[in-house]
Amino acid sequence: MNKVTDRFDDSVTEYMVRTFLLENIGKDEEPEYVVNTTGSDKASDWVPGYPFRKADTEADTWRFEYNGDDVAVLRKKWRDEHQAGEVEVGDVTFMLPDREGIPSALQGTADVERTQISLTLQSEQDYTKVQDMFERMPDEATSIKVEISFQR
Numbered sequence: 260m261n262k263v264t265d266r267f268d269d270s271v272t273e274y275m276v277r278t279f280l281l282e283n284i285g286k287d288e289e290p291e292y293v294v295n296t297t298g299s300d301k302a303s304d305w306v307p308g309y310p311f312r313k314a315d316t317e318a319d320t321w322r323f324e325y326n327g328d329d330v331a332v333l334r335k336k337w338r339d340e341h342q343a344g345e346v347e348v349g350d351v352t353f354m355l356p357d358r359e360g361i362p363s364a365l366q367g368t369a370d371v372e373r374t375q376i377s378l379t380l381q382s383e384q385d386y387t388k389v390q391d392m393f394e395r396m397p398d399e400a401t402s403i404k405v406e407i408s409f410q411r
Contacts, residue, residue, distance in 0.1 A: 320347060323389075325405040330398050333405065337393050341386060342411065349380035349407030351392070353400040376400075380407065 321342050325333050353376050358366060360374030380389070386409055396403075 319411040320344075321409050321411065323405065323407045323409070325403060327403055328401045330393075330396050330400050330403065333396070333403055334393050337390065341390065342409070344386050344409035344411045346380050346382055346384050346386070346389065347408040347410045348382060349389070350404075351378040351380070351407070352376065352402070352404045353396070354402040355397060356399055359397065359399065375402075 321344060323337065323340060325336055327333065355374045355376060356372075358371050358374065360376045361371060378392075389407060
């Protein structure tokens with residue numbers, strides 16, 4: 260946000276830039292902006308702290324999505340559908356039973372029935388890193404939701 264604000268004189272505030280970006284996110288006319296961390300073109304998906312980026316409509320991309328309760332099915336779907344490329348944006352969430360996903364500093368502080376794990380993937384990492392993550396995902400994971408965009 261500050262990089263965009265710095266392009267203007269002192270009369271343009273960060274609030275004005277943020278308002279402009281939110282009003283123009285996902286529009287058909289140029290410039291088209293998306294939420295950088297998710298690639299979403301919906302203004303309602305933006306939350307404070309999320310940066311914006313200009314949408315790259317020329318990029319050769321592919322997307323992997325999964326929504327289910329079976330890690331084995333997720334792995335098979337990945338093996339059947341994956342392509343080479345680098346992560347552009349991605350989120351992976353899943354539930355683990357008991358205390359499996361709780362950081363060690365919080366272990367034993369309260370009785371926990373299940374833990375929700377939410378991962379936001381760093382961009383520009385090779386697709387093989389995602390493959391490794393899926394192979395290491397605990398078999399007990401449920402409520403799995405994967406949305407990852409890749410650039411070829």
